[in-house]
Amino acid sequence: MGSLYRYPRLIILLLLLIMVAGSAAITTMPRLEDPHMENRVAFVITRFPGASAARVEALVTEKIERKLREVAEVDDISSSSRVGLSFITIEMKDEVEDVDRVSALLRDKLAELTDLPEGAADPVYDDDRLYSFTAIIGLVWHGESAPNYAILGRHARELDTRLSNIPGTDFVRTFGLPSEEIAVTIDDDMLAAMGMSALDVANRVFAADSKNSAGTLSGEDNRYVISVDGAFDSLERIRTIPISTNADTGIATLGDVAKIERTHRDPPDSLAYLSGDYGVVVAARMLEDNRIDGWMEKVQSMLDSYQATLPENITADIIFDQAQYTHQRLSDLMQNLIYSAFIVIIVLLVTLGWKASFIAGSILPLAALASLAVLNLLGFQIEQMVVTGMIVALGIMVDNAIVVTDEVQGRLLRGERRSQAVARTIRKLWLPLMGSTVTTVIAFMPIILMPGNAGEFVGGISASVIAALITSYIISFTIIAAMAGRVLTRSDPVQDATQGQHHSRTWWRDGVDAKPIRLAFRRSLHWSMNHPRASLLIASALPLMGLLLASTLDEQFFPPADRDQFHIEMTLPAQASIEETRQLVEEVHARLAEDPDLLSAHWYIGQSAAKFYYNLLTNRDGAANYAQAMITATSPAAADRMIGRYQDRLDRAYPHVQTLVRKLEQGPPYNAPVEIRIHGPDIETLRELGEQVRRVMASVPSIIHSSTSLEVGRPEITIVPNERAAATLGIDLRMIADQIRAAVDGASGGSIIEETEDVPVRIRTSNEGRTSLEGLRALELVPGISNREADGSFSSVPLTALARLEVKPSVGSIPRRNGERINTVQGFIPPDILPETAFAEVNKRLDAANFSVPPGYSIDYGGESEERNEAVGKLMAQAGVLGVLMVIAIVLTFNSFRLAAITFASAIQAAGLGLLSLWVFGYPLGFVVIVGLMGLIGLAINASIVILSELKNDPAAMDGDDEAIIHAVMSTGRHIISTTLTTVGGFMPLILSPSSFWPPFAVAIAGGALFTMIVSFYFAPAAFKLMLGRKSQSRQDELASASPDLLSRAGE
Structure with a gap:
C-alpha cells in the first residue's frame, strides 16, 4: 500500500472512482422514510354471516388454525372469533427469509380445507398489511345530498386502475366503500299471494344463474366445452327470470313482483369521513426499490389529469403524502450530517493544524461516498437508519486517518524521507489498526445479524458504520497515507541545526499546544505510574458507578416518534x-x-x-x-x-x-403498552380472572383506560321454538333459522360478474324485521311444502306463535393464541408515562392483591415488555460467538492474552461510562441505547489498542521503564484526544436534536467516549505496568527456583 505514494496519477484515478461511484449511489439509491422490513405477518379473514362467536371459533377458526400449524415456518398464530367473522394473525419465524415461499405454503394449506361449514365464505389470505401506504387519496362527496356510493365507487375503481398503472406501484386498496350488491326487494303480501317464501324466490333466482359448465363434448377430431347461456350480466337479465306460473295470470317474472336495483349493502361494512364529508379512500404503496420523490411526482401528475374527469361535487385530494415526511426526515438527518462534519473538521484543525486536518478530514467525504457505493451494491436504501449510521460513523471513520496522518507527520518532522515515512507508518500501524477496525466491526455485528423486524429496522445503522469503517481503513492506508507523505511539511534536523533555523509553533499550522495542560497531563501520568493500583481503582470508579446505577434507569423499548x-x-x-x-x-x-x-x-x-x-x-x-x-x-x-x-x-x-x-411510536407494533395474558380453557373463568386483573389495572393512576380482549355481555336474541307446534306445520328448526336469516340479512341468489368484480344478488322482503325487535316479532313464517294447499298457497304463521324471543348476554369475541383461549387485559397510558413504569406498578398491585390463577391456567406478559425482551434477547443471541471472534482478533493483534484482557476490561468500563452518561442526562435505557453501547465498546477497544500497541512496540516500555511508558502514552495523546473529540463533536447535532429518538443514543456513545479517555490514559497504562511487574516477578521466581540446580551442576 505504501507504493501508492509513488503513483500520484493512480491516487487521482482512485479519487475519481470514489466520487463517481458515490455520486451514482446518491442519485440511484431508493429513498424511503423508514427501513424496509420483510413481511413476516399475514392475516386470514373468513366471514361466516350470522354465526355466533362460539360457532365461528369451533367451526371455522380452530380448523383453520390447525391447518396453518402444519407449516413449520409459522411461529405464532393469534385469532379473534367474532360474530360472523374469524380473524387470524400469522407470524412467521424471524429466521424466514423466503417469505413468498412460506406464503405459498400457507395458501396451499387454506386451499386444502374442505370441512368448513355451509354458509362460511372461503378464507381470504391477506399479506399486504405490514407496510404503510405511500400516498392516500380521498375521493370526497360534497353537497347537501347523501353520498352516492355507486358514483364514488366507479371513480374509485378508475383511480385504483390509474394508480396501479404508475411504474413502481406495488399495491392499491380502497377504504370506506360499502359493499355493492343487487338488491331484490319483494313485498310480503305479494309473496304470500304467489304461495312462495323469500327462500323459494332466492332458490329460483340462484338456479337461473347459469355460470356452471354443462360439460365437455369430446369427439374423435374435436373437443367442445358446453355452456348454458343465461348467466347474470345485467339488471334486465335478472328482471326476466320466471318466478311463478298461474293459469289465470300466466308467467310472473321477478321484475313483476320485486323492486330490483343496484345499491350498496345496508348497513354498510365501513365508511370514510374525511374532514367533515363522506367519501372513499384509495391508498397506494410504492415498491421499496423506487425513489419516493420521483414516484410521488408521477402520482401528482396523474391526479392532476384525473381531476378533470370528476364531476363538480367530487374532489380527489392527497390526504397523506409520505414523501413530505421522508424529505423532512432525511433533510434533518443530512443537516445533522453536515453539522457533524463541520464540527469534526474544526476539531481536527485545532488539534492537528490546517494541513493535517485537511488530509485527515478528507476521509469524511471519501469514506462517506465509498460507503454509499458499497451500500448501493448491497441493495440498501437511503432511509433514516442508514443516514444515522453515517452520522455515527463520522467520528469513527476519521480515527484511522488521524492516527495515520499524525504518525506520518511525526516522522516527517523527525527528518525521515517522505517515502520512508509513509512506508514505515503503514508497516507499524496496519496490524493494530486492522485489529481495532475488526473489533469495532464485530461490536456492530450483532445489530446487523439480529433476526426479525427489529433487526431489520436498526440494521441500517450497523451496515453504514461497518461500510464506513472498512472503507476508511482502506482509504487511510492508501490515499490518506500517500497524501500525507506528499503534502505535510518535512523537517531536516541536521540541516536546520546547521543553518540555525527554528520553526516556531503556530496553532493553525501545527495544532494547539496547550503547554500547561500537557505538563499537568505528564504529572498525572507520573502519579499513575507511581501508584498504579490506586490509578486502577480511581479510573474504575466512574465505570463501576455507571454499572451500579444502570438498575435505576427507567426502561423504554423505543421512544415515540416526533x-x-x-x-x-x-x-x-x-x-x-x-x-x-x-x-x-x-x-x-x-x-x-x-x-x-x-x-x-x-x-x-x-x-x-x-x-x-x-x-x-x-x-x-x-x-x-x-x-x-x-x-x-x-x-x-x-x-x-x-x-x-x-x-x-x-x-x-x-x-x-x-x-x-x-x-x-417507534419500533415493532403492539396492541397496548401494558398487556397481561391469561391462558385457559373455560370462557367464564377467563372472564372472571381477566376482570380481576382489569380492576387492579384500572386502579393504577398512570393507566387511563383498560379493557379485556374477551368480550362477554354482548346482547344476543335467542329464538326458543316450540318444536312440536312447528312440526305440525312441517317446519323444522333449520327452516326457522333460514327464514329468519332471509328476512333479516336477505338470501343470496347468484351474482353478476362485471370485469373482475363479483356483485352478489340479494333477495329480501320489505318488512321491518331487519331493523327492529318489534319487526322481528311480527315476522311471518312459511309452512313446509307438505302443509301447503294443492295450488301451493299457504297461510303464514307469526314467529311468536311458534317460538319465544329472549335477549341474553353472549360472547362477542373469543381470542386465542397458539391454539389456546386467552383473555388479554390491556392497559393504556399517557405519552409522558413509560410503559415499564406502569407495568411495574400493575405487577406490584397484583402481588398485593394476592392474585393467582387456578390449575390449568397460566399467565404471561405482552405489550411493550414482551417486544423489548424479545428484541434484546435476539440482539444478544450472537454476542457469545462474536465475543470470541473479538477475543481472537485482539489476541492476534497483540499476540498476548494479558494485553487482550486489559483491552476487554477497558471495553466493559466504557459500557459503564455510557450508562453513567444516560443517568446524568436522565434518559431511559432503551433498545437504541443498547445498540449505542455496543458501538461505544468498539470505540473503547480502538483507543486501548492504539495505546497498548505503542507501549508494546517500545522496548523500554516493555522493560517497565516509567518514563518510556509515559512517553508512549503522551505520543498517542494527540490522536486519542482528536479521535475522542471528533466522536463527541460528530454526535453533538444528535444530542441537541429536538427529537426524542436520537439524543439517548448519542449521549450514550458521546458521553461514554469522552469519559473513556480516563480509562485509556489511566487504566490501560497502569494495568500494563502491573502486568509487567507480575511478569517480571514470575521470571524472578523461575530463576530463583532454578538457581540451586545450576549451583549444584556447577559444583559437579
Missing part, C-alpha cells in the same frame, strides 16, 4: 351499530374542528384506518363499534399539546366510550 400526526381510536360498547358509531364520529369531529392546532382529521368507521405509519396495527375488520382517525396537526409540538387535551376532553364528554388518543 411527528405532526397522531391517531384516535374510539370503541363503543360491543352491541353498538355502525350507525351509532357514525353519529359519534360526526359529533366528535365537530368538537375537534374548532381547534386552531388541527390541520385535518380523517375518520375510518367500522375498520382500521389506511396505514399511514409503519407500525400501526390494522386488525379491526368488521368492527361496527370502532372508529379510527388520522389526525394531522400544524406541527409536532402542536400534536404533543393536542394529545393530552383531546384525551381529557373526549373522556369527559363520552365516558361510555373507550377513547385512546395515541402518539405514534
